[in-house]
Amino acid sequence: MPQNKHIxxxxxxxAVVGQDIPHNKVFENSVELARTAEDLGYKRFWLAEHHNMVSIASSATTVLISHIASKTNKIRVGSGGIMLPNHSPLIVAEQFGTLGSLYPGRIDMGLGRAPGTDQVTAHAIRSDRMNSVFKFPHEIEEIQGYFNNQLPSKKVRATVAEGVSVPIFVLGSSTDSAHVAAEKGLPYVFASHFAPAQLFQAMEIYYREFQPSKYLDEPYSIAGINVIAADTTEEAERISTSSLKMMLGVMTGNLDYLQRPEEMTPELRQIRENPALQRMLKYAFVGDREKVKNQTIDFLRETGVDEIIVASHIYHQEDRIKSFRIFADIMKELNGST
Incomplete structure (x- = not known):
C-alpha cells in the first residue's frame, strides 16, 4: 500500500548500554548500526544527548557524531538532539561548524530545551541553565547568526561556522517548541517515541503558525516511534522485555543497564498494561512485519508527518539490526519501491 507522498x-x-556490555562495544555497535542504516536507505542517524544515566552512552554527543560520520559515507549524521540550555551557543556553533566542514552536506543540528537528565545533574552541567531555557528562541538565533555572519567587524565570531551549511531542527515534547519552530520557519521534530501526549496539538500549532523562511518554504515535520520487529510477534514481545524494563526504570527513577530479554511473563504483561506506561509507549510498535507495517500505516495516516525517526532499545545487536532491516523493508514497500 504505497503512500501518497514519499516518507x-x-x-x-x-548508544544504549546493555548489562555486561562495555562502552567500547556499545560504540562499535552504533557504528555497525549506522553503516547498516546507510545501506538500508535510512536518511539520518541522530544521536541524543543524555547525562548521568548508566544505560545511555551518547552524552558526548558531538564526539559520537564525528565518529559515526567518519565511519559512514552518505547518511546524514546529527543530534536528536543537543540540549541547548546545557551549552553556550558559541560553542555549539563552533562544534557544528567544524563538523559541517569535516563532513560537508551530511551534518544536522537538532536543538532541544530539555536538560536530558535530572535537575541536579542539569545544575552541575550549567548552573544558570534555567535562564537559558527561557532564552531558547534567542539562542537559536545566536547560533544562526554565527553561521551566517561573515563580517570581520563583529567582536565575537565562530569563524569555523561562517558560511557552513548545517540545517537546524527544533525538537520538542510539548507544544512550546512548536511555536518556536513555526515562527522561525524551521523543521520540527516531536518526541512522540516517549512523550506522545501533545503530538497532535503540537503539530497543529506548527502547521497553522508556520512562517516561510530562507531555510524552508513549507513546514517539515518528523515524529519519533519505537520499533521492535522480528520474524514473529511472539519473538518481538520477548525481545521487547528489555525495553519494557528500561522504560519502567525511567518512570520509577530506578535506572539500570538494559537487561537481557526474557520470556513475556504474566507479571511483565501486567506491567505493560500500566496506564502511565501505556501512555508513554503509545507509539511503540512491537510485532512481526505485518503488525508493525499496519501500525506504521495508521501512524502516518493519523499524523501526516513527512518523516519518521525510529528508536529501538534492544539488547542483542543481531536482533536490533534485524529489526531495523524489517522496518526498512516496510518503508520501502509503503513508498512503492519494494
Missing amino acids: DYSVLEL
Missing part, C-alpha cells in the same frame, strides 16, 4: 525514515540512537 523518509531515520534512526535515533542513544
